[in-house]
Amino acid sequence: MLIAFANSKGGVGKSTLAVHLAVWLHDHGNRVALLDTDKQRSSSAWAVEAEPKLTVRTAGTHEEVASSVQELAEKHEFIVADAPGGLEELSRTVLILADLAFFPVLPSILDLRSVAEATKLLKFAQSINGGRPEGRLILNRLRKRDRISRELTEAAPALGLTVARTTIRDLQAYRNAAQQGTVVTRMGARERDAAAELTQLFVELMTEKLVFVERDQDASDHVSEIGIGEGRLNGKASLAK
Numbered sequence: 001m002l003i004a005f006a007n008s009k010g011g012v013g014k015s016t017l018a019v020h021l022a023v024w025l026h027d028h029g030n031r032v033a034l035l036d037t038d039k040q041r042s043s044s045a046w047a048v049e050a051e052p053k054l055t056v057r058t059a060g061t062h063e064e065v066a067s068s069v070q071e072l073a074e075k076h077e078f079i080v081a082d083a084p085g086g087l088e089e090l091s092r093t094v095l096i097l098a099d100l101a102f103f104p105v106l107p108s109i110l111d112l113r114s115v116a117e118a119t120k121l122l123k124f125a126q127s128i129n130g131g132r133p134e135g136r137l138i139l140n141r142l143r144k145r146d147r148i149s150r151e152l153t154e155a156a157p158a159l160g161l162t163v164a165r166t167t168i169r170d171l172q173a174y175r176n177a178a179q180q181g182t183v184v185t186r187m188g189a190r191e192r193d194a195a196a197e198l199t200q201l202f203v204e205l206m207t208e209k210l211v212f213v214e215r216d217q218d219a220s221d222h223v224s225e226i227g228i229g230e231g232r233l234n235g236k237a238s239l240a241k
Ligand SMILES: Nc1ncnc2c1ncn2[C@@H]1O[C@H](COP(=O)(O)OP(=O)(O)OP(=O)(O)O)[C@@H](O)[C@H]1O
Pocket: 009, 010, 011, 012, 013, 014, 015, 016, 017, 038, 040, 042, 084, 085, 086, 140, 141, 142, 168, 169, 170, 171, 172, 174, 175, 178
């Protein structure tokens, strides 16, 4: 399954969320690859440092993206792709190949415009790829008392893209994680708040992609007990088709 993080605008959290999702899926026992298609190579450098067991690849052309996805799909349950900022052609290629497309957006007027562009790009990919990828907007760097945050949260559903219910706050934890070459979900009690909201987001985004064929009798729905990936929770969970 190819999961793409994209947005026509830079600096919205694509790399941050891509690296966090890749490590999180790895930590739930999946074979995960991170495919960095951005010339800045920030997510690949970060991912290598955060988790040496992740497969990390870079791709700079349409052909490289296509061949990497094909090759990585053979040995990994999940490929997380970080698309470049800007409406670069490479983003289109990544989106056309993707099963899921996540568009992080910031609470700003400019970002409302980028949502319209994201919608256009998503519809284009879906028209080529038989309705795929499924798209979600992720509201990132929200501040509680920020009026535009509230307005964006309220306006987003009308913009034509489904919005993730879980929103991500503007927290120093994410910048600390990048600086330390790790992820907030591995930073313990210090970054508990960030880890909790991010876990909630990933569970929301990913569990609907999974079918639990069998579960422990006493397994509750608590997030820490949810297994993600094909046969990765003692062989009890499998990927939805
Ligand atoms: N929720 C958050 N709270 C605080 N800082 C954040 C959050 N998400 C991202 N950041 C910070 O915002 C900056 C931009 O994030 P990131 O590099 O992930 O964006 P990007 O979309 O990949 O950018 P680019 O288009 O340049 O590749 C980084 O400094 C990152 O640490």
